[in-house]
Amino acid sequence: MSPDTLAPARPGTAAAGAEPGALGRARRRTLVLIAAAAVLLVLMTGVALSTGQVAIALPDALRALFGFGAEGDVLVVREFRAPRVLSALVAGAGLAVAGSLLQRLFRNPLASPDVIGVTGGASFGAVLLLATGASQALTPLAALGGGLLAAALLGAFAWRSRMAVTRLVLVGLAVQAGLAAAVNLMIVRFPAELAGQALQWTTGSLYGRTWPELWGAGGAIAAVVAAVFLTNRRVAVLDLGDDSAGGLGVDPHRTRLGLLLLAVVLASLAAALAGPVGFVALAVPHLVRLLAGPPTPASLALTALTGALLLTAADHLVLHVLPVHGLPVGAVTATLGAPWLLVLMIRQGRPPQRSSR
Amino acid sequence: MTKTALSTDRLAAHGLQLRYGDRTVVRELDLELPGGAVTAIVGPNACGKSTLLRGLVRLLDPAAGTVTLDGADIHRMPARALARRMGLLPQQPVTPEAVTVEALVRLGRYPHQRMLTPWSAADQAAVEEALRRTGTDALRDRPVDQLSGGQRQRAWIALALAQDTDLLLLDEPTTFLDLRHQLDVLDLVTDLHRDAGRTVVMVLHDLGQAARYADHLVVLDxxxxxxxxxxxxxxxxxxxxxxxxxxxxxxxxPETGTPLVVPLARR
Incomplete structure (x- = not known):
């Protein structure tokens, strides 16, 4: 909401020295939550880096991440564990921010990368690449390309209606369904062992990530998240409806297209690292809204941190806690996500309390 | 009420034609709205008065003709520059969930801000002034979606005031309000004109109110x-x-001497 929430207290107001009133209280609570989430994220990352066949003490594992400490620790942490753990962290943050942006743009709490076809596109790209038998190192790129392809389809079909929200959602669902069907067709015709690999790209998994992939996708995700922060004022104005936004000097159609692009690129990049992981993009923005109230730049930071924390934790569950071996992380988040979605639907079924004026 | 027409803040339409898809709503309109005055746009339902207002603030691109502000084509002005000169209160603004009055009014400063500049003392002063003028000061921490209709409308007017424009356009600002709150809003709007010299253009339904509050009347048919x-x-x-x-x-x-429409008895 207020564009300055991360800035220091505003100068020269008569009311009080620090930010007074409800805005100030909400901001202080959010800042406390951010600090808590950051501490938890560091701990979770440490735990994930220190767990495995070779147990390493948590402080040693964190130090080894930056190349300090025993040579063996550094090797294990940096070569074997860090790419996967940090990929989970970065992809989780990207997914959560993408979800929060989409839910705001669509003014719909059920919006997520699934709704605009991006996750279907990412699976499609990856599975298509498997079908051609090309090098598996290219799979993340193919997933990215698939996500962008879905977005291009969405844009092409929805642009004529001037990016109206209902049209976007309907077209997005159609794109998603079409691409998911194409993926299923390919998998059915695959030989058994290829089908197993393909499955990973229909549910999401962090298996086999490498440093170059992490640097590439992670850097791009960081850049796009930064861009999302910079557009926050614009999004807040767009929240007032197209007419009010127009009166304040924001072109609603072009702005929505631009923001949609940011969300799509973000979700596609996350899918390139982790596959089409469900639940994170849908649930984290809701969780943050419950904890920190209406969206502000500070709550966006909290969203990114919470998404990172959630996916890192889920992947840790998959690797070290759950008894089933080789479960894709997407299966875990989806198992948690389905009941959450049901609760949301039931709550949405209540008579709406929002008014349009 | 002062009736001095200024030579600035003049909105004008030249051969203006506005369409929704294939449907022409406003055709070949030539119109000049006086600066420094209160103009009311009236007319029967579906006469195109809201459409005209949307055309005047560039929410609709004309199918033909131009809209000018002090002689300059508004479609050639940068969007933010235009938004620093005229503010709009739409008929159906969307209230974001759980947003407080102050947070809402702060958004009025958007056209004055640049991407990375922090909130300034001038921004806060404009917000305080807008809250004070609309009497929403005491409501500043309340969520807008929990206010009464009259309070909410004043919060939205405060947003338009924080925008700090010379021109203020309002699309049926009194709809959904009871009589007292209608009059409150109209008094507020005309006070803005009288005290701050703002040019006001509003779409109204009630001819008696239009005649009472406006210096200039535009009748569309x-x-x-x-x-x-x-x-x-x-x-x-x-x-x-x-x-x-x-x-x-x-x-x-009988109160103001302005014209009052009294329909003939039908039976």
Whole structure:
């Protein structure tokens, strides 16, 4: 909401020295939550880096991440564990921010990368690449390309209606369904062992990530998240409806297209690292809204941190806690996500309390 | 009420044609709105008055013709620059969930801000002034979606005031309000004109209120200009019968002397 929430207290107001009133209280609570989430994220990352066949003490594992400490620790942490753990962290943050942006743009709490076809596109790209038998190192790129392809389809079909929200959602669902069907067709015709690999790209998994992939996708995700922060004022104005936004000097159609692009690129990049992981993009923005109230730049930071924390934790569950071996992380988040979605639907079924004026 | 027309803040339409898809709503309109005055746009339902207002603030691109502000084509002005000169209160703004009055009003500063500049003392001063003028100071921490209709409308007007523009355009600002709150809003809007010299253009439904509060009346009929001028000259029995198909007498408002439309008894 207020564009300055991360800035220091505003100068020269008569009311009080620090930010007074409800805005100030909400901001202080959010800042406390951010600090808590950051501490938890560091701990979770440490735990994930220190767990495995070779147990390493948590402080040693964190130090080894930056190349300090025993040579063996550094090797294990940096070569074997860090790419996967940090990929989970970065992809989780990207997914959560993408979800929060989409839910705001669509003014719909059920919006997520699934709704605009991006996750279907990412699976499609990856599975298509498997079908051609090309090098598996290219799979993340193919997933990215698939996500962008879905977005291009969405844009092409929805642009004529001037990016109206209902049209976007309907077209997005159609794109998603079409691409998911194409993926299923390919998998059915695959030989058994290829089908197993393909499955990973229909549910999401962090298996086999490498440093170059992490640097590439992670850097791009960081850049796009930064861009999302910079557009926050614009999004807040767009929240007032197209007419009010127009009166304040924001072109609603072009702005929505631009923001949609940011969300799509973000979700596609996350899918390139982790596959089409469900639940994170849908649930984290809701969780943050419950904890920190209406969206502000500070709550966006909290969203990114919470998404990172959630996916890192889920992947840790998959690797070290759950008894089933080789479960894709997407299966875990989806198992948690389905009941959450049901609760949301039931709550949405209540008579709406929002008014349009 | 002062009736001095300024030579600035003049909005004008030249051969303006506005369409939704294939449907032409406003055709070939030539119109000049006086600066420094209160203009009311009136007309029967579906006459294109809201559409005209949308065209005047560039929410609609004209199919033909131009809209000018002090002679400059508004479609050639940068969007933010235009938003620093005219503010809009739409008919159906969307209240974001759980947003407080102050947070809402702060968004009015958007056209004055640059991407990375922090909130300034001038921004806060404009917000405080807007809250004070609209009497929403005490409501600043309340969520807008929990206010009454009248309070909410004042919060939205405060947003437009924080925008700090010389021109203020309002699309049916009194709809959904009871009589007292209608009058409150109209008093507030005309005070803005009187105290701060703002130019006000509003779409209104009630002819009596339009005649009372406006210096200049624009009557639309079927997307065309039926009449324009001071209410006392424009609002005649012939015009009302022709445009609204209501036979009537025009009597002086016993309170203000402005024209008052009294429909003839039908039975």
């Amino acid at each position: 079927g997307g065309e200009l039926a009449a324009a001028g001071p209410p006392g000259e424009v609002l005649t029995a012939e015009l009302v019968e022709r445009v609204f198909q209501v036979p009537c007498r025009i009597v002086p408002d």
